[in-house]
Amino acid sequence: MSRVSVPCHVKGTVALQVGDVRTSQGRPGVLVIDVTFPSVAPFELQEIMFKNYYTAFLTIRVRQHTSTHTPAKWVTCLRDYCLMPDPHSEEGAQEYVSLFKHQMLCDMGKVLELRLILRQPSPLWLSFTVEELQIYQQGPKDLGIWFQVSPTLPASGQYAFALQSPSMTFPKWLSHPVPCEQPAPLLEGLPDPSRVSSEVQQMWALTEMIRASHTSTRIGRFDVDGCYDLNLLSYT
Amino acid sequence: MLQEESDLALIIAQIVQKLKGSNLYAQLERQAWASLQRPEIKLESLKEDIKEFFKISGWEKKLQNAVYSELNVFPLPSHPAAPPEHLKEPLVYMRKAQGSWEKRILKSLNSMCTELSIPLARKRPVGEQKELLNKWNEMGTDEPDLSLFRPVYAPKDFLEVLINLRNPNYENGDSHSFRTHLGLIQVPLKVKDIPELKEFFVELGLTAGQLGIDDSTQVPPELFENEHVRIGQKVLSEQDSAAAQQYIRQGSPTALRAELWALILNISSQPEDILYYEQLKTNVIQHDLLVDSLIYKDVKLTASNDDYYFVFEDYLYQVLLCFSRDTSVLGHFAYNSASPPKSYIRGKLGLEEYAVFYPPNGVIPFHGFSMYVAPLCFLYHEPSKLYQIFREMYVRFFFRLHSISSHPSGIVSLCLLFETLLQTYLPQLFYHLREIGAQPLRISFKWMVRAFSGYLATDQLLLLWDRILGYNSLEILAVLAAAVFAFRAVNLMEVTSLAAAEAVLADLSTLKVMPLLQIFLFATVT
Numbered sequence: 081m082s083r084v085s086v087p088c089h090v091k092g093t094v095a096l097q098v099g100d101v102r103t104s105q106g107r108p109g110v111l112v113i114d115v116t117f118p119s120v121a122p123f124e125l126q127e128i129m130f131k132n133y134y135t136a137f138l139t140i141r142v143r144q145h146t147s148t149h150t151p152a153k154w155v156t157c158l159r160d161y162c163l164m165p166d167p168h169s170e171e172g173a174q175e176y177v178s179l180f181k182h183q184m185l186c187d188m189g190k191v192l193e194l195r196l197i198l199r200q201p202s203p204l205w206l207s208f209t210v211e212e213l214q215i216y217q218q219g220p221k222d223l224g225i226w227f228q229v230s231p232t233l234p235a236s237g238q239y240a241f242a243l244q245s246p247s248m249t250f251p252k253w254l255s256h257p258v259p260c261e262q263p264a265p266l267l268e269g270l271p272d273p274s275r276v277s278s279e280v281q282q283m284w285a286l287t288e289m290i291r292a293s294h295t296s297t298r299i300g301r302f303d304v305d306g307c308y309d310l311n312l313l314s315y316t
Numbered sequence: 317m318l319q320e321e322s323d324l325a326l327i328i329a330q331i332v333q334k335l336k337g338s339n340l341y342a343q344l345e346r347q348a349w350a351s352l353q354r355p356e357i358k359l360e361s362l363k364e365d366i367k368e369f370f371k372i373s374g375w376e377k378k379l380q381n382a383v384y385s386e387l388n389v390f391p392l393p394s395h396p397a398a399p400p401e402h403l404k405e406p407l408v409y410m411r412k413a414q415g416s417w418e419k420r421i422l423k424s425l426n427s428m429c430t431e432l433s434i435p436l437a438r439k440r441p442v443g444e445q446k447e448l449l450n451k452w453n454e455m456g457t458d459e460p461d462l463s464l465f466r467p468v469y470a471p472k473d474f475l476e477v478l479i480n481l482r483n484p485n486y487e488n489g490d491s492h493s494f495r496t497h498l499g500l501i502q503v504p505l506k507v508k509d510i511p512e513l514k515e516f517f518v519e520l521g522l523t524a525g526q527l528g529i530d531d532s533t534q535v536p537p538e539l540f541e542n543e544h545v546r547i548g549q550k551v552l553s554e555q556d557s558a559a560a561q562q563y564i565r566q567g568s569p570t571a572l573r574a575e576l577w578a579l580i581l582n583i584s585s586q587p588e589d590i591l592y593y594e595q596l597k598t599n600v601i602q603h604d605l606l607v608d609s610l611i612y613k614d615v616k617l618t619a620s621n622d623d624y625y626f627v628f629e630d631y632l633y634q635v636l637l638c639f640s641r642d643t644s645v646l647g648h649f650a651y652n653s654a655s656p657p658k659s660y661i662r663g664k665l666g667l668e669e670y671a672v673f674y675p676p677n678g679v680i681p682f683h684g685f686s687m688y689v690a691p692l693c694f695l696y697h698e699p700s701k702l703y704q705i706f707r708e709m710y711v712r713f714f715f716r717l718h719s720i721s722s723h724p725s726g727i728v729s730l731c732l733l734f735e736t737l738l739q740t741y742l743p744q745l746f747y748h749l750r751e752i753g754a755q756p757l758r759i760s761f762k763w764m765v766r767a768f769s770g771y772l773a774t775d776q777l778l779l780l781w782d783r784i785l786g787y788n789s790l791e792i793l794a795v796l797a798a799a800v801f802a803f804r805a806v807n808l809m810e811v812t813s814l815a816a817a818e819a820v821l822a823d824l825s826t827l828k829v830m831p832l833l834q835i836f837l838f839a840t841v842t
Contacts, residue, residue, distance in 0.1 A: 174408060
């Protein structure tokens with residue numbers, strides 16, 4: 081999947097609280113985080129990524145650009161998405177989460193603003209939020225996208241995928257084709273190009289991965305040039 | 317949908333990458349080349365014909381077993397943005413707790429070095445090397461003075477750390493809150509309750525036959541045992557790891573156990589493996605490590621004093637010394653919350669190219685460590701095979717019993733599961749023991765840390781470990797610990813001190829594990 085990070089401004093969390101925040105005994109169970117995109121034109125949202133911190137349920141509302149005449153409206157695109165299967169226990173509490181366009185309740189085109197509504201019904205946690213929030217939009221489609229597969233930790237078999245957008249720029253009509261819900265009649269009978277491209281990319285990634293890894297077996301040496309004379313353990 | 321597909325692709329890529337460096341890969345390649353000579357392999361349908369050849373010749377099964385074993389051991393690839401330490405342990409405070417625990421171990425080891433003025437590691441002089449080689453098979457006869465050495469830590473010390481484990485984001489409340497009246501473990505991990513355990517351990521139910529119950533002398537063997545043994549032989553002849561794992565949930569016949577475990581753990585003892593073991597042996601002979609003395613001391617203190625295991629003393633030295641030199645064990649730190657200690661070659665402090673792990677396998681033995689090996693000595697007599705089985709058992713299961721993590725099989729979850737089961741199903745007993753200052757976990761912790769090795773009779777222990785392998789989970793240890801308390805509940809209700817409670821539970825060697833487990837899980841009215 082090609083994706084490009086969208087620069088965004090994450091506003092401070094606002095708690096929904098009944099009564100006076102300072103005197104009230106209970107802690108808030110609902111937090112709202114607004115995300116704005118001051119330097120970007122309305123875009124099609126591809127993925128929302130974050131690291132959870134004790135949020136049990138997530139609702140997202142999106143403000144979309146409709147037309148120049150009517151004011152943009154708010155739509156709920158995700159409702160009470162469960163991040164912690166049991167809000168009273170740790171499961172899922174500090175997980176990394178990605179939410180994709182296809183998981184949303186509505187079309188995610190022309191996004192102007194996002195509002196994350198976090199809920200934590202359990203009173204056991206002192207605070208909750210989401211961290212490392214990143215918003216991605218669809219990268220330039222099908223053309224000139226390279227999949228860079230870098231073996232960060234060959235020994236443990238961990239791979240990081242990094243996506244790079246092409247360094248050269250394409251004409252705007254090429255990278256942003258006219259938005260049309262239906263594929264052009266010309267393409268009828270042909271497989272969905274985005275699907276094919278993603279499959280090809282995956283296969284490519286696999287072969288690259290295999291090529292990059294000559295072998296994962298370690299040579300069983302623990303000494304350095306035949307020497308393993310040690311005095312003390314290092315604390316760092 | 318797309319997400320799932322790419323997840324699958326990632327898992328496949330990970331497994332392919334792992335297997336690519338393996339011996340099996342080389343063998344498959346060799347076989348494929350050799351098969352080109354065969355008449356049934358045609359050029360037009362080369363790929364299909366070779367696939368068919370692999371299927372008939374049994375190589376496909378070997379590949380399947382290898383993939384199955386990878387799936388069992390390695391966690392599924394996590395979110396691409398997650399850093400490697402997230403795979404080790406997702407909860408930050410757990411990682412921190414493990415880190416500071418490790419630091420304590422390092423300090424204790426360093427201070428031992430300084431006090432006794434001995435190095436962590438040194439090369440043995442040639443004379444000493446020869447001497448060790450000559451007495452390799454009778455290392456137990458040696459009686460070095462180890463009175464100055466002390467185990468780096470004992471399960472008791474580790475329990476104190478777990479008791480003090482807290483989630484900083486958790487409402488721990490004032491000292492009068494409800495929860496402080498309950499168990500010792502104060503972290504809110506999710507553990508299974510009895511209905512979930514019943515579902516998970518469904519094959520242990522009252523309707524299924526069990527070795528350890530239905531093979532007793534009162535039950536005619538025609539009812540269950542004969543048929544079960546016959547199926548076991550069939551499973552072995554098929555050489556299918558997954559089938560063996562399913563089969564062993566109802567217990568393994570004594571005669572088939574060694575082979576079944578090897579099949580589940582995917583250990584085949586090829587000539588290369590024997591060579592590898594010999595290489596480790598050479599490494600032991602060449603280098604003298606401080607941890608050797610710790611291993612020596614541990615074997616002397618535990619297994620050598622055990623009625624069942626003292627005969628295996630020499631085996632234990634061989635396996636444990638080789639284990640400490642085995643760098644392939646380092647691989648398990650990718651999914652273990654612990655990290656291997658580091659050191660620098662003498663005189664090269666701070667130079668990264670001279671940084672090494674210590675011991676070479678990264679595992680510092682603690683008091684009772686040798687008990688993980690001892691029961692396996694009943695099954696395997698060939699040291700290299702015994703070694704491989706132990707190493708695989710360690711990197712699959714035992715490491716979880718002494719590292720702080722939130723994994724369902726990790727020791728923290730086991731402790732919590734044990735306490736929760738007792739509180740829920742034997743509240744009066746729990747309350748009574750707590751009131752007299754005999755917190756149940758203080759008694760049961762050592763059982764679980766050692767996976768009951770050294771506490772149960774060996775036949776019973778092996779029946780228990782059958783189920784660990786069968787369910788690929790250590791949770792059964794906590795269930796058994798709770799079941800033992802339930803079994804002794806009447807006596808325990810009468811005791812008035814920790815010492816008396818310990819006395820009631822001092823001898824577990826007469827217990828039959830399978831009936832205890834079955835009654836606790838399936839026959840208790842709740």
